[in-house]
Amino acid sequence: MTPRSPSRHTAGAKATRTVRPPQAFVPQRTPAEGPPPGAAAGPDALAPAPVDEGELRRVLEGTHHDPHSFLGVHPAPGGLLAVRVLRPFAERVEITAGGTRAALTHHGDGLFTGLLPVGALPSSRLTVTYGGTAHETGDPYRFLPTLGELDLHLIREGRHEELWKALGSRVTSETAPGEDAPVTGTRFTVWAPNARGVRLVGEFNHWDGTAHPMRSLGASGVWELFVPGLGEGTLYKYEVTGPDGHRRTKADPMARAAEVPPATASVVTVSRHEWGDEEWMRARGARPVHEAPFSVYELHPASWRPGLTWRDLAEQLPAYVKDLGFTHVELMGVAQHPFDGSWGYQVTSYYAPDSRLGGPDDFRYLVDSLHRAGIGVIMDWVPAHFPKDDWALARFDGTTLYEYADPAKAEHPDWGTLVFDYGRTEVRNFLVANAVYWCEEFHVDGLRVDAVASMLYLDYSREYGQWSPNRDGGRENLEAVAFLQEMNATVYRRCPGVVTIAEESTAWDGVTRATHHIGPGGFGGLGFGLKWNMGWMHDSLGYVSHEPVHRKYHHHEMTFSMVYAYSENYVLPISHDEVVHGKGALVAKMPGDWWQRRANHRAYLGFMWAHPGKQLLFMGQEFAQGGEWSHRDGPEWYLTDDAHFAAGDHRGVRDLVRELNRVYAATPALWERDTSPEGFSWIDGDAAEDNVFSFLRYDASGDPLVCVSNFSPVVREDYVVGLPGLPGAPGGGGTWREVLNTDDTAYGGSGVGNPGTVTAEPLGAHGRPTRVRLTLPPLATLWLRPA
Structure with missing residues (x-):
């Protein structure tokens, strides 16, 4: 169960990040400006492409639903191709297309444009210069959506059972239109149906999402962007502009890896694990x-x-x-x-x-x-x-x-x-x-x-x-x-x-x-x-926490569970x-001195393991830690x-x-019929004055196990326990062997018990045809099976 904790005040402490331009480049102008307009012009510069200032403003503000319709490569009048690349902080952006490398013209606000003749593509690369250092990269805005209609339909219907394969970050290879060779990068997809815009931020863009706006994939509410060159280990988040115009930087809800707290970024991951558990997986069901x-x-x-x-x-x-x-x-x-x-x-x-x-x-x-x-x-x-x-x-x-x-x-x-x-x-x-x-x-x-x-x-x-x-x-x-x-x-x-x-x-x-x-x-x-x-x-914990002298008044707390034991699994x-x-701790709940506490602890575990139902024990209780x-x-x-x-x-x-x-x-009687009433029968559930509980467990073939728990600190000699008859035994009596005694000296007990075997008499008791006389150790549980 979730703890009552001060997490509403302290959870999510996060490391602060300094948004900075690429290393070694200290801009003298504001980040959105880049070099002065036209600064990249020269003898090898392309003519500038037309720019719709309204679209540019929406892209820069992070509220454009389809930045791919503005950025990237698009047909232009006169049989030309318009190239628009948004790279804040860049000094120079060049495009290599059709074997020719040429500079784009800076329009302002970090936008670089140029006009290419049709046929200059199918393949192109960008070379972006920051602080005198050139970096070669692909253009994210040349690629078609990476999610298909089936994925989007299933997401809309809420029936995508492999949602992690559609949303989140995934390293993949994509081929841009008109190109022959696939490009490796990372696909980012996130569900934000009410956002005015979503931008990708991370180490790769120095936590400034201006250059990486994502596109909305219609009514699905999914935003998507494929970024060439990004791969495993990339740190990222999403910058989400809400309906109120406020920007929120969010970790990926579908991230398959995350930074070590208090840092909070999501991490692109790739699995390389080769499983070796085929035998287990094949047999577990x-x-x-x-x-x-x-x-x-x-x-x-x-x-x-x-x-x-x-x-x-x-x-x-x-x-x-x-x-x-x-x-x-x-x-x-x-x-x-x-x-x-x-x-x-x-x-x-x-x-x-x-x-x-x-x-x-x-x-x-x-x-x-x-x-x-x-x-x-x-x-x-x-x-x-x-x-x-x-x-x-x-x-x-x-x-x-x-x-x-x-x-x-x-x-x-x-x-x-x-x-x-x-x-x-x-x-x-x-x-x-x-x-x-x-x-x-x-x-x-x-x-x-x-x-x-x-x-x-x-x-x-x-x-x-x-x-x-x-x-x-x-x-x-x-x-x-x-x-x-x-x-x-x-x-x-x-x-x-x-x-x-x-x-x-x-x-x-x-x-x-x-x-x-x-x-x-x-x-x-x-x-x-x-x-x-x-x-x-x-x-049961309430019962064992009482002093033994008072337990008879709470006897029903140990037997009541059998009233509803088969209502659920x-x-x-x-x-x-x-x-x-x-x-x-479990042992600390028990009354008495240290020896009695440990004896109670052992007796309780013996009772628990024999009771119908599966068992769960928290770490440290297996060796009776006291704290x-x-x-x-x-x-x-x-x-x-x-x-x-x-x-x-x-x-x-x-x-x-x-x-x-x-x-x-090794005893099917203890688990095979856990959910069947035929698997359990009280021998005596009413021995409140003795603080004793005795019952039978049966496996599917009818073989029994007897459990007797004495939650009193006294030894009970010649304690009569009624038992079922054993097929083939003289008079139906037969012999029984003590297969577990929580008072054994090996476990720290006093060593009282019934060594060897005990023989059942053909005399009835507790509504059973035979009976045995047992020595019940103090604060202990015994298990017996037919010898």
Whole structure:
């Protein structure tokens, strides 16, 4: 969940830039003037071309919708070709055409013109001189639009599922009309439908967009410019003139790379990564996720081990996670965000991985490395809101474009951020394509969607009078519902094996129901694959935080989850949200002395791993760190050094987590029927006086696993537990083996338990045909299976 942070005041701090002319050239005239009119004239100068002063003024002001109709090469009276080149600061501009090089005449305001005979082209190059140094370049205004009608149609309809291939910056090769050879450069395209004009700015023009106005491609709202010679690594932004005439310099919403904060420019990037995860990608969809083992290690990449890059993480993280036996990692803060304190939940560049840790190919390398280690990758995805930074999405073209115009919807009251306008087709397309982008371009295996409840309800965190009902008089945001349904349906159709996971904190009906199945509330399902079980998390943590003597009064908090366990496909999350903001680390929530806290911690994890649903554990909790998580400092790794990591202390907890995952993965009863009531049965859910919970899990063939948790600090001898009969056993009794005991001395426990096997008596108990007498260790969880 997005943190409550001071980001409305501090997010988006940006580096200032000095706009300057090319190196070594110090102009004596104003930047727009260049040399005096006619200064380039000489024996080799071309006659000047005609100039429409009104068009020139619009180009110079950055409000021309079609600068290509004025700049570049165009037919002129008398069978000639008019050449117009805008180069502020230039001393001289020459054109090489038809094997002849000639100077253009300076008209004034940085505009150079000339008349060429028809046939002087097909190919031409410009030589521009600044401060006595000549630079050869191509003319951006000789090229036809680089987007086709199909792309523009799909953008208008909000149905471009590969939007990142149409918008943003892309290195490509284009051939100008009449020329034979393609020219390599970068195509820039941006959606700004209400802008009066858009200009490209960057290092290449010293952040002065006068020379690079973009053209509008009709009703699509897309502006486009192909610039020859620009390539990978180019820094750029867009200078957008809004309907109010005000100019705003904006980062590219579709940028696939960005500068390291606090700098805010977008970066042209080219992927060269060669994937090596073919086997993983081919097999990942073989089994539905809700019928497969799924245990998740959640981490904040920037602070897991502070200072590591994406590639550094690739060298350390896969081995660590594989050793612990988790099937997946969940990565917080993957997309570019300006404010560290938002943990990555206030995104400014939705298509760019966090540049603090490296470039896009570096992130691909991490995903690839995890896949080759057999570990899936889930990333946090934040379509619920975005920050107000003036260089990013907010009022992008001078109007409320990405955000709602309605003040009752536009701003999130908790976080001081803006809410996406889910009713606008192009905005919905931006987000749906973004979900597909991460799955297809980076091979991500899952998207955990943050703050879904804030999207679903119009009155979320709003008081009476601060929100308006929907068309049916309800409080549901119908546009957000339609967006989530479209996003899930598109991702599942295009990306086999990918799972979407909702962080949804209410009882909304049908979060993980198929979109075409209509529920009691009249809505189709949202279409997610899994949902975080926030109720289980809240209730179970509440129970274990009580002193054992008081737990009997809260017994139902541990059993209530089974009332609704099969209403959705659940993940049991002990996430970052539970170990920050004064809540304390997991072990710190437990009562008692240090030994009792660790014992409670271990017993709780044993109960959690056996409970129906998938598991998620945040970094640092796997070795029972005592302090809260800090995004600056990361986990308390010093606790794992030799001085602190003695057997039975922090290492014992980590060894238990490893064993939980090992036995879990090898026991289909713990995951195969997670979403089926036939996979679970209480043995005794009412032993409140004993602080004991006992239940059975079954796999698809009926093989059982028994879980017994004793949340009391006393040893319970000869504790009777009713069990099902075992086929072929005398009297149906049979023998059972303790396959996990969180009180084992290897994990720091007291060593109380049931070594070897226990034999069930053919005497009934708890409505079962047989029973065993167990020794229940203090503050511990036992798992047993048929021997």
